[in-house]
Amino acid sequence: MSAASADVEVEVEIVLVKAGRTKIRYPAEVVADDGVRLSVRAPWAADGVRDFGFVRFEPGDVFTEHYWRDRWYAVKEVRSGDGTLKGWYCDVTRPAAVDAGQVVVEDLDLDLWVSADGGEVLRLDEDEFAASGLAGADPEAAACAVAALDELEALGRDGLLDLLR
Template identity: 45%
Template sequence: MASMTVVKRDHRGQPMLEYSGTLLHRQPNWVLLEARFALPDADKSYHHFRQGDRLLEWFYADRWYNVFELHHREDDHLQGWYCNITRPAVLQAERLYADDLALDLMVYPDGRTLLLDEDEFTALDLPPADREQAQAALAALLARVRSRAEMFAAIPA
């Protein structure tokens, strides 16, 4: 399968992180990648990220977010979804670029949600139109969770 490089950038378009994933599916406006969490283990108050955890990552050229489905490195059980509010991804043949806007949403396997980094988002120097798009993206994500749409269909009714 083909490989694709992900370039995560900050809100100013400056590169912050680069990694590779396996391209599983491609459509004109989105891609689905599989990657492994390569950073050292990170215990956050909302989730324990482990080096080697399997991630299914959806990036969209027409949506202001991406979604990472989190699977445990040892038994592959679903741990939830980490959703990044971003500008629409720039999808190229072998690379993609995603500008992170700091605001994140953790969705647990039982459907509970937790909004993260709202203070960081508020502090960003963003054009008003970008701020509005980000808020609309968050609302769209929450609606998808509530309706169990797309990847969130795995949440029990």
């Protein structure tokens, strides 16, 4: 992957959409873009602390986020303000749409957490996914989402970093 160059946007706006509504938007610095995978860096963009029980996201945390134009997920490396790796938060999404300084990603409810030491690999929000109705409304997208979560879990158990090299 090549580093961001003069012909690549230096900053983009990340737009996370869920169920047809914008969930959050925030600026991010482009780290690299090879035409398939776009990598950006951004501070924790939500207000306050979000404690999941297995990890806390908080002001000062830095996310290096990887979006693919051809894969049904995004992988976010999470570090504390002092640089300590917390782990990887993976969102199952439709492939990212990158255009005119924006990265639009549709969240499909399924998530995966991989701890920094790889000891915890947690499938998340499967109940939300089932309740979303995607399987009935768009069975093909639902199948892609489930396959993406399975792929992420396997990658998490086999060393997620290999995906990001």
